[in-house]
Amino acid sequence: MSEIVILSGSPSSPSRTDLALDFIKGIIEQHGFKVTTVSVRDFPEGDLIHARYNSPEIKKFSELIEKADGVIIGSPVYKASYTGVLKTVIDLLPEGALKNKPVLPIMVGGSPAHLLAIDYALKPLIAVLKGQPLQGIYIIDKKINKENLSAPIEDENLLQRITIQAEEFREAIQKVQVIHV
Secondary structure, X not given: OOEEXXXXXXXXXXXXXXXXXXXXXXXXXXXXXXXXXXXXXXXXHHHHHOOOXXXXXXXXXXXXXXXXXXXXXXXXXXXOEOOHHHHHHHHOOOOOOOOOOEEEEEEEEOOHHHOOHHHHHHHHHHHHOOOEEOOOEEEEHHHEOOOOOOOXXXXXXXXXHHHHHHHHHHHHHHHHHHHOO
């Protein structure tokens, strides 16, 4: 069974980003993947502030990423980019931590004006860690229904985009597995 890691870059709880990631997790699990979700809120603040690369929590996370067949990274848009705490967590990963791994970027923003945050902020970060970024999904936060926790995505066009990206993610993982067999 393939293993997937979802990393939520949202410092808020509850958050629309987490709702979207949980929804996507359900779709990915239907494809037969084992999924582990990690939030930036799971790490001790001192480890992040003091860049403790060798803390037990950071080491455990690094090992989880290393074993993963694919990664999904989600973040709300802050100042036309991902959150600072997401960058802090990613900075603590070893160089090349995402090497040869398909990575699905997800961003949630307040308006279509920040649509390019995936292409100009998150994808370059993924590439620096040698990951293989997929197209990604930008979600306008008003399209996430916080009252419907089991199915927060109700917009048909958005559901279709998520379904397509989930399938492309599955295919990318299969291609990498074939290459490494």
